[in-house]
Structure formats: C-alpha cells, structure tokens
Amino acid sequence: MTAGPLAEAKRQAALDHVLTAARRFVIENGLDATMEQLAEASGVSRRTLFRLFGTREKLVASAFSTAMVNYMQNLPGYDGEVEGWLRSTCEAAHRMNAAIGPGFWELMSRSDLPPEFDAVQRSLRQDWRVRTADIARLSWQGLGRLGETPDELLVTVGAHLSSHFTAAVVTDAGRTWQTASELAYKAIIGTLRSLTPEAPTTAAD
Known part of the structure; x- marks a missing residue:
C-alpha cells in the first residue's frame, strides 16, 4: 500500500533536484545553456531530461516557474x-x-x-x-x-x-x-x- 506513495515521493524529489540544479546553472550562465550542460549540472543523462521535460525550453521554464512560486511564498x-x-x-x-x-x-x-x-x-x-x-x-x-x-x-x-x-x-x-x-x-x-x-x-x- 505504501509502495505507490513512496515511489511518487522519490520521483518528486528527483524532479525537484533537476529543477533546482537547472535553475542554478541558468542563473549563473544564462538562458542559452545547452541540454548537455543542464544534464551535467543535474547529474542525470540528456535522455532523462528529454523524457521528463521534452525540450530544453520547457525544462528551464519549469525551473523558473517553480522558483517564482517559492519566491511569492x-x-x-x-x-x-x-x-x-x-x-x-x-x-x-x-x-x-x-x-x-x-x-x-x-x-x-x-x-x-x-x-x-x-x-x-x-x-x-x-x-x-x-x-x-x-x-x-x-x-x-x-x-x-x-x-x-x-x-x-x-x-x-x-x-x-x-x-x-x-x-x-x-x-x-x-x-x-x-x-x-x-x-x-x-x-x-x-x-x-x-x-x-x-x-x-x-x-x-
């Protein structure tokens, strides 16, 4: 009964890590960061990033949207x-x-x-x-x-x-x-x- 929630919690933690790492890299290096650079900064493969977000732009956009929610709070x-x-x-x-x-x-x-x-x-x-x-x-x-x-x-x-x-x-x-x-x-x-x-x-x- 707890396997589902635990797996989802792990998935969300991994997603949060990727978004935070991507945001930090872009903050320091600008919006033109490549998917290879974001993958290295996040500690995951390019394939994983494309599977999670589809495009580089969607990854960076998601990272900043999440950051702004935290900012407002x-x-x-x-x-x-x-x-x-x-x-x-x-x-x-x-x-x-x-x-x-x-x-x-x-x-x-x-x-x-x-x-x-x-x-x-x-x-x-x-x-x-x-x-x-x-x-x-x-x-x-x-x-x-x-x-x-x-x-x-x-x-x-x-x-x-x-x-x-x-x-x-x-x-x-x-x-x-x-x-x-x-x-x-x-x-x-x-x-x-x-x-x-x-x-x-x-x-x-």
Whole structure:
C-alpha cells in the first residue's frame, strides 16, 4: 500500500533536484545553456531530461516557474505594522532577486525569447504585478486610507521591488542587494508619506 506513495515521493524529489540544479546553472550562465550542460549540472543523462521535460525550453521554464512560486511564498505577510512590514518586504524581495541572479534578469528583460520562455515571462510579470499591487493596497489601507490605491504608489512599489531594480543597483552601481533594499524602502515609504502627509513618522527613519 505504501509502495505507490513512496515511489511518487522519490520521483518528486528527483524532479525537484533537476529543477533546482537547472535553475542554478541558468542563473549563473544564462538562458542559452545547452541540454548537455543542464544534464551535467543535474547529474542525470540528456535522455532523462528529454523524457521528463521534452525540450530544453520547457525544462528551464519549469525551473523558473517553480522558483517564482517559492519566491511569492517567502515574501512576508502583512502583520498590521506598515513600516516594519515594508522594510521586511523590501529586504526579502531584494535578497531573493539577488539570489535568482543574472539568468532570471535575462529572462525578464529579453524580447527575443522562444515561445516557452515568452509564456513564462508574461505569466511571471502578471503574477508579480498582482502581488505588488497587493503590497501597495495593504500599505495604503494600513495607514487608514480608503478608496483606490494611488497609481503613483502602485508604480513606486512595482518598480522598486522589481528584479530590474536589484540588477541596476548590483550591476550598474556596483552595490549590494542590501543597498537596493534600503533605497526601495525609502522610495516606497517616501511616496506613502507624500500621499498621506498627516501620517505619523518614526525617529528611526
């Protein structure tokens, strides 16, 4: 009775290993990694990868889709204290943006992607817009504001939590993800305060 579930658990563990190894390789080496390179990185044969995923593009797309599910789950939930939650959210987002690295930045910025990558890019962008809109809405409502979330706040949150922002700070400015996090927090909280001038401030800021 337990052979079926045990076999499925082993299969899922093997699949998770392949996806993690493939994602790590692409993060470090870019989207043009070959199936041979992914097989070597995963410790399995090319035949196994083709049997599991069919194509290189589907393997890499699956790896990044799985990573984004984990990413979303690891963003902190709203705890009722806007400023502390926003700081934690900025730290979590930019730490994970830095960890997923250049391969992900390439995926989210290229316009010449094959169909499988293009579909993942569009799906991830949509999921991210929904999540950042939720962060902006909760921040707005957390300060007791009613009505629609201001577009300025939506744009500020979306832009400053983006992996593109992390990439610009780390790659172009030569700074760390911690710097990206602090800059993002200051931009978001500054926008909130400019839109809600009577909201209280704290000495720590």
